[in-house]
Amino acid sequence: MSIPARFGPYGGRYVPETVIPALDQLAAAYERMSADPGFNAQLDGLLKDFVGRPTPLYLAERLTEKLGGPRIYLKREDLCHTGAHKINNTVGQLLLAVEMGKKRIIAETGAGQHGVATATAAALFGLPCAIYMGEKDIARQELNVVRMKLLGAEVIPVSSGSRTLKDAMNEAIRDWVTNVGETYYVIGSVAGPAPYPAIVRDFQSVIGREAREQILQQEGRLPNELIACVGGGSNAMGLFAAFMDTGVGMTGVEAAGEGLETGRHGASIERGARGVLHGSLSYILQDAYGQILEAHSISAGLDYPGVGPEHSYLHDEGRVRYDSVTDAEALAAFTLLSETEGIIPALESSHAIAYVVKHTGRFSPGDAIIVNLSGRGDKDVHQAARALGLLE
Amino acid sequence: MSRLEELFRSRKKKALLMPYITGGYPTIHECRHVLDAFVAGGADMIELGVPFSDPLADGPVVQASAQRALDEGVTPDDVLALAGEFSGRLPVVLLVYFNCVYAYGQERFVDAAAQAGVSGLIVPDLPVDEAGEFAGICRARGVDPILLVAPTSTDERISMIAAQASGFIYCVSVAGVTGARTSLSEQLPDFLARVRAKTDVPLAVGFGVSTPDHAAAVAEYADGVIIGSRLISMVAEAGDIDIAVRAVTSFLSLINEVLEP
Ligand SMILES: Cc1ncc(COP(=O)(O)O)c(C=O)c1O
Numbered sequence: 001m002s003i004p005a006r007f008g009p010y011g012g013r014y015v016p017e018t019v020i021p022a023l024d025q026l027a028a029a030y031e032r033m034s035a036d037p038g039f040n041a042q043l044d045g046l047l048k049d050f051v052g053r054p055t056p057l058y059l060a061e062r063l064t065e066k067l068g069g070p071r072i073y074l075k076r077e078d079l080c081h082t083g084a085h086k087i088n089n090t091v092g093q094l095l096l097a098v099e100m101g102k103k104r105i106i107a108e109t110g111a112g113q114h115g116v117a118t119a120t121a122a123a124l125f126g127l128p129c130a131i132y133m134g135e136k137d138i139a140r141q142e143l144n145v146v147r148m149k150l151l152g153a154e155v156i157p158v159s160s161g162s163r164t165l166k167d168a169m170n171e172a173i174r175d176w177v178t179n180v181g182e183t184y185y186v187i188g189s190v191a192g193p194a195p196y197p198a199i200v201r202d203f204q205s206v207i208g209r210e211a212r213e214q215i216l217q218q219e220g221r222l223p224n225e226l227i228a229c230v231g232g233g234s235n236a237m238g239l240f241a242a243f244m245d246t247g248v249g250m251t252g253v254e255a256a257g258e259g260l261e262t263g264r265h266g267a268s269i270e271r272g273a274r275g276v277l278h279g280s281l282s283y284i285l286q287d288a289y290g291q292i293l294e295a296h297s298i299s300a301g302l303d304y305p306g307v308g309p310e311h312s313y314l315h316d317e318g319r320v321r322y323d324s325v326t327d328a329e330a331l332a333a334f335t336l337l338s339e340t341e342g343i344i345p346a347l348e349s350s351h352a353i354a355y356v357v358k359h360t361g362r363f364s365p366g367d368a369i370i371v372n373l374s375g376r377g378d379k380d381v382h383q384a385a386r387a388l389g390l391l392e
Numbered sequence: 393m394s395r396l397e398e399l400f401r402s403r404k405k406k407a408l409l410m411p412y413i414t415g416g417y418p419t420i421h422e423c424r425h426v427l428d429a430f431v432a433g434g435a436d437m438i439e440l441g442v443p444f445s446d447p448l449a450d451g452p453v454v455q456a457s458a459q460r461a462l463d464e465g466v467t468p469d470d471v472l473a474l475a476g477e478f479s480g481r482l483p484v485v486l487l488v489y490f491n492c493v494y495a496y497g498q499e500r501f502v503d504a505a506a507q508a509g510v511s512g513l514i515v516p517d518l519p520v521d522e523a524g525e526f527a528g529i530c531r532a533r534g535v536d537p538i539l540l541v542a543p544t545s546t547d548e549r550i551s552m553i554a555a556q557a558s559g560f561i562y563c564v565s566v567a568g569v570t571g572a573r574t575s576l577s578e579q580l581p582d583f584l585a586r587v588r589a590k591t592d593v594p595l596a597v598g599f600g601v602s603t604p605d606h607a608a609a610v611a612e613y614a615d616g617v618i619i620g621s622r623l624i625s626m627v628a629e630a631g632d633i634d635i636a637v638r639a640v641t642s643f644l645s646l647i648n649e650v651l652e653p
Contacts, residue, residue, distance in 0.1 A: 012522055013519060013521065013522060014490055014517045014518060014519075014522060015448070015517055015519065016448070016449045016516055016517060016519070016540070016542070016564075017519045017520070017539075017540045017541060017542045017544075017545060017549075017553075017564070018542035018543075018544050018564060018567050018568070019544070020519050020521070020544075020545075020549065021544050021545060021546055021549065022544070160455060160459075161445065161446065161459075166446065167446075170446050170448050173448045174448060174449075174451070174569045177448075177449070177567060177568060177569055178567060178568040178569060179567075180544060180567055181544075181567070273495075274494075275491045275494055275495060276490050276491045276494055276517070277446065277491065278446075278448075279517075281494075284491075286491065286495060288495065289467050289468055289492060289495055289496070290444075290468075290489075290491040290492040290493075290494060290495025290496065291444065291445040291462065291492075292445045292446050292491070
């Protein structure tokens with residue numbers, strides 16, 4: 001098995017020469033370990049006992065009834081330890097880091113979920129950990145900043161550029177270039193230079209493998225459609241990957257922010273153009289000269305002007321449909337799911353729910369769909385309270 | 393032999409002096425004065441950066457200079473025009489991140505660079521494995537694609553890079569981003585010897601070279617000395633362009649002295 005460096009024309013390794021040998025080592029280590037039964041047994045054990053997998057596939061009956069459309073199943077990644085799917089990937093990558101003899105862990109984070117998941121896995125393995133986070137995100141995801149610190153991680157504020165995920169990733173890459181010998185860089189989505197997009201997809205694909213088995217048990221058949229929000233695209237790829245050999249429909253939901261027409265959004269696929277950001281060729285938000293534009297989303301995890309290269313490929317191939325919902329639509333879905341199902345979703349995941357609310361008419365009542373509930377909303381309650389005027 | 397290689401081969405100095413400035417920093421007009429200072433200070437080649445929003449091979453000083461130039465509205469076209477103004481006086485190489493080239497259109501960008509008299513293009517985020525198409529486009533237009541090699545490059549990769557290199561090879565002095573440093577890496581001589589063993593192409597050293605002592609040390613093992621962040625800091629700290637020009641000119645003259653044969 002060899003790890004793909006490209007998905008069609010997308011992907012590649014557009015990074016300084018200094019880290020290319022480290023990417024080669026990572027690819028070799030991953031190839032070796034992913035074929036090693038011992039490694040896989042260790043990973044499965046951690047996913048079960050530490051992360052709490054399998055996560056349920058939950059039929060949201062009241063939401064289904066309320067919308068009067070397809071039967072809506074929620075893949076409950078919000079029930080993972082630390083509250084989002086991100087930990088599936090960090091536990092896997094930490095095992096790789098330990099295997100490769102690395103002594104220090106770094107990561108970038110947007111919403112803070114990947115930062116928390118990385119800090120958690122680093123604590124589990126007793127490795128020092130530094131997390132880069134944009135100042136704007138530090139302000140709106142305070143809870144996760146405190147969690148990272150409690151977990152023993154150093155949170156390094158990033159004040160350059162848009163002070164969000166994009167800039168945190170620049171800074172993490174710069175750290176990695178400088179300390180590449182001993183440092184393992186845990187990328188948090190299916191983005192970055194090869195082999196990261198494939199590695200992160202593989203570690204996240206446990207979501208789809210479980211969901212496929214669960215829906216067959218509960219519905220006796222495959223679902224009509226899979227729906228997931230897309231920031232960098234890891235929870236979506238994690239769900240989709242296990243269904244690629246089927247005809248099941250797939251929709252990725254990007255952040256339309258204040259509206260696509262306002263230019264303040266995070267819809268890299270819908271409104272971007274091909275370009276290189278953070279080491280891979282993909283759809284990105286940029287101006288005519290290739291300067292990267294600021295993304296905008298109410299949810300920090302979707303506030304990113306790029307997308308994983310495999311998504312660009314799946315878009316061009318027509319295999320996955322990509323759409324977007326606005327901040328306001330996501331916020332309404334956030335409230336709706338909280339009130340109808342007793343589940344407070346992450347603002348990122350609320351985008352996937354909002355898509356279903358908006359496009360219920362696309363489905364017939366006999367349909368069954370799976371929505372990836374990528375995370376829980378505890379981290380977002382302050383922001384939601386402000387946006388909804390709950391603290392007046 | 394390319395124009396750049398010719399320049400290295402025919403030199404009298406121990407090593408060529410290759411100062412860097414971000415194109416359009418602090419403003420297009422003031423940058424012109426800094427480039428004049430490069431000429432007056434005895435530079436042998438000018439390295440001009442195309443400001444990019446997300447320069448991930450750069451440390452804080454070059455980053456801030458790029459941001460300032462972008463805030464001034466500087467575009468790749470402006471930097472190409474600036475290169476055109478100086479390429480008759482000294483050979484000019486551009487440092488440009490790949491997305492700026494890609495968005496412009498690779499052929500169109502290299503055409504414009506050739507038109508402006510640019511001798512070489514350095515793309516810090518385009519390693520040799522990804523550089524095939526771009527390098528071909530450059531060569532077809534008589535522009536050298538300048539490849540980078542790092543202390544972390546394996547011997548196998550150094551051979552790959554050497555096989556594709558022309559003009560000169562940009563040797564990154566340490567694993568890291570651009571930025572002035574107080575001392576050079578102790579491994580630098582061994583690293584340069586490893587590269588030298590694989591190629592006859594001239595070697596220029598950059599990243600962290602910031603004092604006459606550094607330059608003298610680098611000149612023992614390499615054919616060119618690249619100085620960037622230190623110069624940008626001088627311009628930033630001067631606050632006034634006339635003071636900056638004097639500071640840059642006398643600093644480069646000092647460096648030049650240690651590079652004399
Ligand atoms: C809960 C949750 N969902 C989704 C995302 C977006 O990332 P991705 O598209 O990689 O799943 C994030 C990122 O922080 C997140 O925290």
